[in-house]
Amino acid sequence: LGRCCGSCSLMYMVAVCSGVPIGDLLERAAQHSDKLYSLSTTLTHDLDSHFPPMGRMIMPRPSACHTSSLQTPGDKEQALQVSESELLSLARSLLQAWADPLVVLSSSANTLPHPAQSKIINKIHELQEHSKNLGDGLNIISGKMDPTAQTISSLPYRGGNDVGQDKLSKLIKFQFLLSCFRRDSHKIDSFLKVLRCRAAKTQPHLC
Amino acid sequence: MSKTTAPVCPSHLSNVVCALNSPTSHAACCYVNHTVSFFFFVCASRRQDEEGHVRGHHRTVAAFGCPLQRSPPGRPVLLGCRSPEKETFTCRWEPGDDGGLPTAHRLYYQRERLEGTHECPDYRSAGSNSCFFDKSHTSIWVDYYLTVVASNSLGNATSDIFKVDVMEIVKPDAPQHVTLTAEDRTDSPSLHVSWEHPPNVDAGSGWVTPEYRVRAGRRRQAGDAADWKEYKAGAQTHFTLYGVHPGAAFAVQVRCRLDHGSWSSWSDASYAEIPERIGRDGPFWTSLWGLSGFLFLAAVCVAVTKRKSVMQFLLPPVPGPKIRGLDFQLVKSARPEDFAGALLIRRDFPPAAARKDGAIEPLIVSDVDAGVQPRSGAVSAGFGWDNRQKNNGGERNATREDGDGRSSTRGGDADFETRAALESDYSRVKDVTADNIFLLDSADVPRAERLPEDRGEAANGKTLSFRKESVPSERRKKLPPARPPRAARVIDGGYVDAIPTSPLGETA
Numbered sequence: 001l002g003r004c005c006g007s008c009s010l011m012y013m014v015a016v017c018s019g020v021p022i023g024d025l026l027e028r029a030a031q032h033s034d035k036l037y038s039l040s041t042t043l044t045h046d047l048d049s050h051f052p053p054m055g056r057m058i059m060p061r062p063s064a065c066h067t068s069s070l071q072t073p074g075d076k077e078q079a080l081q082v083s084e085s086e087l088l089s090l091a092r093s094l095l096q097a098w099a100d101p102l103v104v105l106s107s108s109a110n111t112l113p114h115p116a117q118s119k120i121i122n123k124i125h126e127l128q129e130h131s132k133n134l135g136d137g138l139n140i141i142s143g144k145m146d147p148t149a150q151t152i153s154s155l156p157y158r159g160g161n162d163v164g165q166d167k168l169s170k171l172i173k174f175q176f177l178l179s180c181f182r183r184d185s186h187k188i189d190s191f192l193k194v195l196r197c198r199a200a201k202t203q204p205h206l207c
Numbered sequence: 208m209s210k211t212t213a214p215v216c217p218s219h220l221s222n223v224v225c226a227l228n229s230p231t232s233h234a235a236c237c238y239v240n241h242t243v244s245f246f247f248f249v250c251a252s253r254r255q256d257e258e259g260h261v262r263g264h265h266r267t268v269a270a271f272g273c274p275l276q277r278s279p280p281g282r283p284v285l286l287g288c289r290s291p292e293k294e295t296f297t298c299r300w301e302p303g304d305d306g307g308l309p310t311a312h313r314l315y316y317q318r319e320r321l322e323g324t325h326e327c328p329d330y331r332s333a334g335s336n337s338c339f340f341d342k343s344h345t346s347i348w349v350d351y352y353l354t355v356v357a358s359n360s361l362g363n364a365t366s367d368i369f370k371v372d373v374m375e376i377v378k379p380d381a382p383q384h385v386t387l388t389a390e391d392r393t394d395s396p397s398l399h400v401s402w403e404h405p406p407n408v409d410a411g412s413g414w415v416t417p418e419y420r421v422r423a424g425r426r427r428q429a430g431d432a433a434d435w436k437e438y439k440a441g442a443q444t445h446f447t448l449y450g451v452h453p454g455a456a457f458a459v460q461v462r463c464r465l466d467h468g469s470w471s472s473w474s475d476a477s478y479a480e481i482p483e484r485i486g487r488d489g490p491f492w493t494s495l496w497g498l499s500g501f502l503f504l505a506a507v508c509v510a511v512t513k514r515k516s517v518m519q520f521l522l523p524p525v526p527g528p529k530i531r532g533l534d535f536q537l538v539k540s541a542r543p544e545d546f547a548g549a550l551l552i553r554r555d556f557p558p559a560a561a562r563k564d565g566a567i568e569p570l571i572v573s574d575v576d577a578g579v580q581p582r583s584g585a586v587s588a589g590f591g592w593d594n595r596q597k598n599n600g601g602e603r604n605a606t607r608e609d610g611d612g613r614s615s616t617r618g619g620d621a622d623f624e625t626r627a628a629l630e631s632d633y634s635r636v637k638d639v640t641a642d643n644i645f646l647l648d649s650a651d652v653p654r655a656e657r658l659p660e661d662r663g664e665a666a667n668g669k670t671l672s673f674r675k676e677s678v679p680s681e682r683r684k685k686l687p688p689a690r691p692p693r694a695a696r697v698i699d700g701g702y703v704d705a706i707p708t709s710p711l712g713e714t715a
Contacts, residue, residue, distance in 0.1 A: 034416070034467075037466070037467060038467045041467055061319070061350070062319060062349075062350055062372075063319060063320075072348065074320075074346040074347060074348065074349065075294065075342065075345060075346050075347055076293070076294050076342075076409070076412070076414045077342070079414065080412060080414070182374075183348055183372070183374065186348070186374050186466070187348060189466070190414065190466075193413040193414075193416055194412065194413040194414060195413070196413055197411070197412055197413030198413070200413075
């Protein structure tokens, strides 16, 4: 409680001065990010259910994710020390970085050689929808915070427009992208939920 | 006082190495020349009295081939890891065969965004064959690559690499302090359950998002519970069970998960009993129920004896159907032959008497185009003609449409000559196979009460058909005149949407 005194008053000010309490906005955003993470988790499990064992061996390492260059807190202590604006900026940067790759995933899902293909296609569409809603919500929230929240780090995706030609590389790249997305969506979710709890200083029922 | 000492292998055996199998037994494996081994079971030990004289001696009870072949250890297997609160985690492994020698296990790891290979920081806190990573050694959203190495004096064995990210292994402890409160409200008794988050979970910072589930089962005499029903409780730490029966005993358990991870185990069961209802069975209520029962019976008796008037009151009679131009009672009492005649074309149609009656409204209906369809399946819509009759010249127009769909009618008195001319074109439909077709041979016209379509004398000798195409007809077959049904009488005041008109109409 004492650690975030400066930011606490910022949140309080924002909540008092704006129409919609920022806690409500963050609550709504956290619901979207929760759904994003939940969907991405079930997607990786769906894909894993019929995954060639050899594919797991040659899966690229997570450091090859296109968002790995972004420095993010690595444990609870670090996360709780980051300012709200910085947390929001991180969340927005990560979300923005997945706009293009989700399109690639969506178009590749149509030709994915996997028995659960239609389920996967539906979930990816849901992912895109929640992703867009979350992005819009975060834009609104960032407008109510200081300029640090407005900065978005650019994390371009350079993996091309498809996931490969042959069956194995398609599956591998698909699963690799999903695992990167799962991790990033969990980061976004955790950061927003920490933010939500900080805003709850004025609305205790949220935490 | 005897003191147990470690056994000593017989000295006449050279190159002998002895190792204790376990600290509590008096057994030892002795190995000779690293190849042959003997197993000695020592049941006595050296004793020293106060003066230090040796009293006992080693005695070999049994010696047989040592069952434990000395060898390098088998490969250990990493079983899995678990993080109870997303801040620390513990990994466990299964040791392989130890090769008959004391074997040590060590865990080494590499980590994403961390240089080098490191050893497990804590082998003790989580028990044997485990490694505990405390907060300072735990990072999330990075992959750990773990291996366990088993080693004894003869060699090593390395497990497979185990990859783990703390994000994927979150599984909390069960919620604690589950308390039940039976709320005895007279209208609906309920059971209120409350609990606390698992002991080490930080629920106030937002770092983890707990989600709870409650399950409740009826408690049986044996103490266990059956018919578990599970309920979602979201993020709250309380829940209310409604619809519980007084006198029932319940067992309740709660479990929890963090961030859509794995569910914890169920908490220990808490028990509660719903108190019996009071005040409902007093004498006042009994007499009240009895009195109302008596009154109810009395009312039933009265209703039964006077059921006719009750029925009159509750269900007034519905007015019967009325069709303009037809007296139903007379129709009912008519004979089949009358109807048969009514449906057939008559040469002397319409009879002069009928024409004078102003209520007759002749109608000619013909299916000129294919598009004209008979209105609704009701035969009452009017008459139709076989398509082939068109060839006879003179078109009988379908004059069906007017505001409410009733066939319009031509003027009261059609030209008699026209009628006669038309008559010759009438044909009797012998049989009809499509829907909504009515006409049959005179012989097998069923007695039908729904004959309002033929109204009065006008209907004499008329054939009905709707689906012209499918209607085979005999052309130019004149029928013997049939008697007009005496039963039919023109009655005004139509109740149904029927056209009591003659089928005759004018030419186009």
